[in-house]
Amino acid sequence: MAGAVDPGRRHARLAELITEYEVPGASLAFLHEGEVHEFAAGVLNVETGVETTTDSLFQIGSVTKVWTATQIMLLVERGELTLDTPVAEVLPEFRVADPEVTKAVTVRHLLSHTSGIDGDLFLDTGRGDDCIERYVEACAGLAQNHPLGVTQSYCNSGFIVAGRIVERLTGKGWDTALREQIVEPLGLTHTWTLPEDVLRFRGAMGHLDGAPAPAWGLMRSCGPAGLICARPADVVAFARAHLGTGLLADPRAMWEPQVDIPNPHTLGKQWGLGWILDEWQGRRIISHGGNTIGQAAMLWVVPDTETVVCVLANGGHTAAFQHALATELFDELIGLAVPPVLRPPGRAVRDRRRAVRRRVRADGQPDDADGPRRRALAVRRGHRSPRRAAAAHGVRSGAGGRRHLRRPPGRRAAVVVGRVLRTRRRLAVHAPGRARHPQGRLRSRRAWEPAAAFRRGGAAAGRCPVREGFDVRAFPASPVAQAGGVIGRAARMAIDDLRE
Incomplete structure (x- = not known):
């Protein structure tokens, strides 16, 4: 139930959650009913044992992109450019591999991740103030x-180019422009971008596999895409400014949907300008997350209740930790249920178009009623005779014509797939002209290795790894199987049996 904040309980729960999800240290701040609450637990570095405090600085990663988008929107409101201004108009030197994209890509494309430009260029262009300029020059080879x-595809490179636009229009480096446009006007005392500034505070160290990461941070050229370090309270203050007019005259313009996210089950349903847009129980949610080298950040905003939550962590199972914390906190603060994490179904999904259910009588023996249907279905799938169809389908005749299962489902499937593999290999040996790859070699061993692992797992454990996401039908079929059709269909039928 929604209610008042209990500081003692909230601090205790944060400590419990970081232990449960193996997070070395975390810091939390949230705005609720006009008041900011701050909590911290754990350590900043497991080797030094320095305690995490609410003033500790963490890397907020890609949450930085919302700050860079805000810088652009401030320039838009000043009339320096529009969202539909071509990038090349502001940066004549800008190039990507496709000359048409070079001419047509706009600022809106950059801020909504719709440019299609390859976004994973992480290039160290030095520590100088010209690092972003040199990065943009290196974008000339980026493909689409x-x-x-x-559509939408996440693009770090696009936001670095946006940072260069800020530099060109302000005449200052991105770091300096950020301070003058956002940090200083909001009075943020614990928000920095350069390591020499972070060193003046308690700075978190990222952790990988429970140990300090081999490097502290990303290269300076990635600044506009993910280099801000801050305490959670400063991030909350930044987001709070987007609920009013303290920073932008019309911050809601950044919440306007620009594109549907292809996979709406992870980050959110749509992308705005910088912000990720979602809806929980009919309420608008704007958010953004970030990850660097062993550090993770998450920022959520519920505009209708003016609730803002920021949590920063320095390692462990951060995604699960963030979701568990948000689930508890939003329910406690405003009675809002966070959507559950998308997972595979608890039981195998049966495809009625490709399988006939095998019934079991009260005495535990298989019901014979579906036997003729199963045999007929198997024959239609390409088996040579009803007897071979029944054999492939896992039944055999017994006394009095009664049919029963040969083996437990996992063992049966393992044996069938094993026979498929042996048959394929024999055919490859005796008919090399048909079974060989067009380049003159047998098909890659990779086509056999997953199936061999499937055979071993099913036989050893008496179960089928299909229920854990394994699918023989995803394997490349050999030319022999493609030509004859019999072997491939036998393997698919075995898998269909298990999915009943």
């Missing part, structure tokens, strides 16, 4: 992941 504007 998809045509311009047709």
